[in-house]
Amino acid sequence: MTDVPVSDVDLYCDGVLSDPYPTYRALRDAGPVVWLERLQMFVVARYKEVKEALATPSVFISGNGVMMNQAMNDTLKGIVLCSDGAEHSAMRRVIMKPVTPGALRAMQENIYSQAEWLVDRLVSKETFDAATDLAQYLPVTIVSNLVGLPEEGREKMLEWAAANFNCFGALNDRAVSSFDTLKEMVSYALTQCVRGKLKPGSWAEMLHDAADRGDIPQEKASLMALDYMGPSLDTTIFATSNAIWLFATNPDQWDLVRENPSLIPSAINEVLRLESPIQGFSRFAVKEHNFDDLTVPAASRVVVLYASGNRDERKWDAPERFDVRRPGVGEHLGFGHGEHACIGMNLARMEITSLLAALAKRVTRFRLGESKRTLNNTLRGFERLEVTVN
Amino acid sequence: MPNVTYIAPDGTLFDVELRIGQSLMEGATRNGIPGILAECGGACMCATCHIYVERGGDWLSPITEAENEMLNESAAERRVNSRLGCQIRMVEGLDGLVVRIADNH
Numbered sequence: 001m002t003d004v005p006v007s008d009v010d011l012y013c014d015g016v017l018s019d020p021y022p023t024y025r026a027l028r029d030a031g032p033v034v035w036l037e038r039l040q041m042f043v044v045a046r047y048k049e050v051k052e053a054l055a056t057p058s059v060f061i062s063g064n065g066v067m068m069n070q071a072m073n074d075t076l077k078g079i080v081l082c083s084d085g086a087e088h089s090a091m092r093r094v095i096m097k098p099v100t101p102g103a104l105r106a107m108q109e110n111i112y113s114q115a116e117w118l119v120d121r122l123v124s125k126e127t128f129d130a131a132t133d134l135a136q137y138l139p140v141t142i143v144s145n146l147v148g149l150p151e152e153g154r155e156k157m158l159e160w161a162a163a164n165f166n167c168f169g170a171l172n173d174r175a176v177s178s179f180d181t182l183k184e185m186v187s188y189a190l191t192q193c194v195r196g197k198l199k200p201g202s203w204a205e206m207l208h209d210a211a212d213r214g215d216i217p218q219e220k221a222s223l224m225a226l227d228y229m230g231p232s233l234d235t236t237i238f239a240t241s242n243a244i245w246l247f248a249t250n251p252d253q254w255d256l257v258r259e260n261p262s263l264i265p266s267a268i269n270e271v272l273r274l275e276s277p278i279q280g281f282s283r284f285a286v287k288e289h290n291f292d293d294l295t296v297p298a299a300s301r302v303v304v305l306y307a308s309g310n311r312d313e314r315k316w317d318a319p320e321r322f323d324v325r326r327p328g329v330g331e332h333l334g335f336g337h338g339e340h341a342c343i344g345m346n347l348a349r350m351e352i353t354s355l356l357a358a359l360a361k362r363v364t365r366f367r368l369g370e371s372k373r374t375l376n377n378t379l380r381g382f383e384r385l386e387v388t389v390n
Numbered sequence: 391m392p393n394v395t396y397i398a399p400d401g402t403l404f405d406v407e408l409r410i411g412q413s414l415m416e417g418a419t420r421n422g423i424p425g426i427l428a429e430c431g432g433a434c435m436c437a438t439c440h441i442y443v444e445r446g447g448d449w450l451s452p453i454t455e456a457e458n459e460m461l462n463e464s465a466a467e468r469r470v471n472s473r474l475g476c477q478i479r480m481v482e483g484l485d486g487l488v489v490r491i492a493d494n495h
Contacts, residue, residue, distance in 0.1 A: 269429075
């Protein structure tokens with residue numbers, strides 16, 4: 001048996017978070033699976049192995065948590081993201097009801113008209129912050145309302161989501177200092193996401209209806225609100241800011257989209273491939289598993305780097321090039337893959353599509369002003385992205 | 391390798407050979423056949439690889455509950471021969487399969 005290569009890289013330090021791609025490439029080149037000395041976990045960074053881990057839930061389970069530290073895996077035990085098998089399927093079916101393609105068709109007109117209104121207003125200002133003014137509007141005004149938390153909770157959703165994803169990484173200062181905020185979010189879900197406090201007809205209330213029908217256990221109804229609160233805002237917001245940054249730095253690709261807006265769905269996939277908002281989660285191996293001739297023993301944790309698989313030279317031609325017409329781009333792993341593929345992907349696509357379609361009608365060029373990347377243990381995007389449009 | 395004929399929404403015929411194990415959705419997107427949007431990349435979540443099986447479907451795998459639910463969500467009309475291309479994997483017995491691509495837009 002061959003020895004698994006070892007790396008002492010800190011995936012969650014400022015330097016790597018600012019520009020993770022050289023590190024990802026080194027991990028891919030080191031082997032199909034690598035041992036991370038600092039984390040005491042394995043990592044898969046190549047496309048084939050990332051997909052294989054995600055497509056083999058009989059070995060790589062989610063029920064022991066999908067984060068990179070035990071404290072967080074204990075705290076979020078039992079949510080949809082961290083469950084397996086029949087229990088997971090039942091919860092997933094319930095939680096995805098409001099965001100299936102059919103359910104979303106009823107929301108489409110509202111989302112598109114709000115996107116038109118917003119973009120109209122921003123374009124008339126000429127200079128705006130794409131990371132906040134543009135990217136936050138639809139998630140914050142429409143999605144957070146649909147989730148249906150009481151007002152004080154709704155106001156905190158952005159802060160909670162950022163803390164949530166910081167706690168997914170190694171237990172560095174960024175994670176440790178976010179932990180109290182994260183605990184506040186969990187305790188809010190358990191005490192406030194209950195009957196009588198939630199907006200009638202909202203997604204969070206619908207979880208209680210599902211529990212009453214017996215579709216999910218009663219004790220899950222409040223907890224599962226976390227599956228809406230955590231991932232429904234920041235991920236889409238960062239994908240939007242990443243899209244604008246890529247179009248600003250690749251004006252020829254924006255020209256293609258302006259001339260042919262039917263490229264927008266493929267362009268969004270290409271954005272998610274090249275700058276994946278969620279860089280990676282982990283899985284727990286309950287059985288021994290071989291990646292080529294390298295063995296991951298049972299009872300190991302494996303970090304699964306979606307964003308690295310999405311730039312794997314073994315899979316993609318010129319992986320660092322932004323190409324809105326890239327063949328086969330739908331095979332990217334930005335939404336994950338397999339049983340746990342992002343439940344909100346159709347909603348996220350609709351929000352981003354509506355904004356890009358409205359921009360394509362009005363904007364010929366984005367000129368970048370001041371910008372600042374967010375440093376988050378899981379997410380990649382911008383805190384500030386000033387653009388001037390004409 | 392089994393041969394599949396896709397009928398595009400505009401009536402154009404595409405004859406292609408698919409690898410065993412490849413999905414009908416992948417077969418279409420890899421060969422540049424129009425009409426299969428496959429937005430979710432094969433996760434059975436977007437219903438934009440909706441096809442109608444016209445001929446040769448004796449060896450089709452049965453519809454799972456997830457596929458059944460997603461077919462009900464499709465923008466295109468559901469018919470008795472509706473399937474999602476991402477859920478059909480090629481086997482030798484499907485050689486000669488003919489599918490019509492639904493209006494997935």
